[in-house]
Amino acid sequence: MSTDYQQARAALGARLRELRLSARGGRLTGTELAERHGWNKSKVSRLENGRQTATPDDLAKWAESTGRPEALDELLARLKGFESHIRSWRRQLATGHKAVQDVHLSAHSDATVFRGWEASMIFGILQTPDYARSIFTRYAELQRSPRDTEEAVRSRMKRQEALYDSSKRFHLVLWEAALHALICPPSVLAAQLDRLAGVIGLDTVDLGILPFSAPLKIPPATAFWIYDDRRVIVENWHAELWLDDEPGVDTHLRVWRTLHESAVYGVRAQNLITAARRAVAAR
Structure with missing residues (x-):
């Protein structure tokens, strides 16, 4: 996996963490976010630390849960940017x-x-x-x-x-x-x-x-x-x-x-x- 890809995925993870910590209606913990969507408890950590690639559905749920639906287009654009080069x-x-x-x-x-x-x-x-x-x-x-x-x-x-x-x-x-x-x-x-x-x-x-x-x-x-x-x-x-x-x-x-x-x-x-x-x- 290329360094550019890793950096782009880490940058997306950092943005997801920022949205979670500044969620409208109060800061969300990783556990709360995972339980809300039936995710494994470690998934939030893996996404935020760039160790797992988010799906479009993950991003939609993240934006909705943090009260920032307007951020979805930005998140999808970030994902498309690096997945256009590495297609699993x-x-x-x-x-x-x-x-x-x-x-x-x-x-x-x-x-x-x-x-x-x-x-x-x-x-x-x-x-x-x-x-x-x-x-x-x-x-x-x-x-x-x-x-x-x-x-x-x-x-x-x-x-x-x-x-x-x-x-x-x-x-x-x-x-x-x-x-x-x-x-x-x-x-x-x-x-x-x-x-x-x-x-x-x-x-x-x-x-x-x-x-x-x-x-x-x-x-x-x-x-x-x-x-x-x-x-x-x-x-x-x-x-x-x-x-x-x-x-x-x-x-x-x-x-x-x-x-x-x-x-x-x-x-x-x-x-x-x-x-x-x-x-x-x-x-």
């Missing part, structure tokens, strides 16, 4: 995966040049429906989120229309490990590798494979997307990070270019995919 999966997946896919569909429609790095699975924009279905199922189990697998798959397939838009370019680097990861049944992976091999011929896609044998200047770590060299989306187990600050974007561009230098393309990339396809068939 718990919140994003509250209604399932389709909503997240729709957000990415919108982001894709607004950009023309994409750079991507993926170390553990096939890029979403290159996935077959069956492979995507396996991914969404596994993540729904992990995150304990609502199952809207088919709707999410349809949204992801809709995003793939961008591959055939002549105004867009996709510069993608994939670690060889993703060609072998059995996050799905072998038959599904085999079809996915066939699909991947066919993508290499598209004039909108520059697909590189980073071989196991390649000498690396940096570790092949966290996956990310760069949109128009102005915005970066990074995924971890807790959240998506949406970065638009110049230092953050520049760092990810350097990482992408460094990994790109070690990747292979064209026939050599095809050979790696073919070898992975044969390995799957032999299982």
Whole structure:
């Protein structure tokens, strides 16, 4: 979690404490506030000390309980300010995966040049429906989120229309490990590798494979997307990070270019995919 994010959450907590201590009708104790809304006794302390992120509902109840309903817009603006950069999966997946896919569909429609790095699975924009279905199922189990697998798959397939838009370019680097990861049944992976091999011929896609044998200047770590060299989306187990600050974007561009230098393309990339396809068939 970034320092900026922590500072913004702490600042929101300090503002919540200020409202509680200066509540109209008399100062509220943390215990009183918690009991009023059926919260755990420690919740007020965690929110005020920046150790927990408030929900919009928390903020509405806080403003109402302190007799300061006019402060709600300010509190929501503070929350939106830092959550626009760090988007927890718990919140994003509250209604399932389709909503997240729709957000990415919108982001894709607004950009023309994409750079991507993926170390553990096939890029979403290159996935077959069956492979995507396996991914969404596994993540729904992990995150304990609502199952809207088919709707999410349809949204992801809709995003793939961008591959055939002549105004867009996709510069993608994939670690060889993703060609072998059995996050799905072998038959599904085999079809996915066939699909991947066919993508290499598209004039909108520059697909590189980073071989196991390649000498690396940096570790092949966290996956990310760069949109128009102005915005970066990074995924971890807790959240998506949406970065638009110049230092953050520049760092990810350097990482992408460094990994790109070690990747292979064209026939050599095809050979790696073919070898992975044969390995799957032999299982």
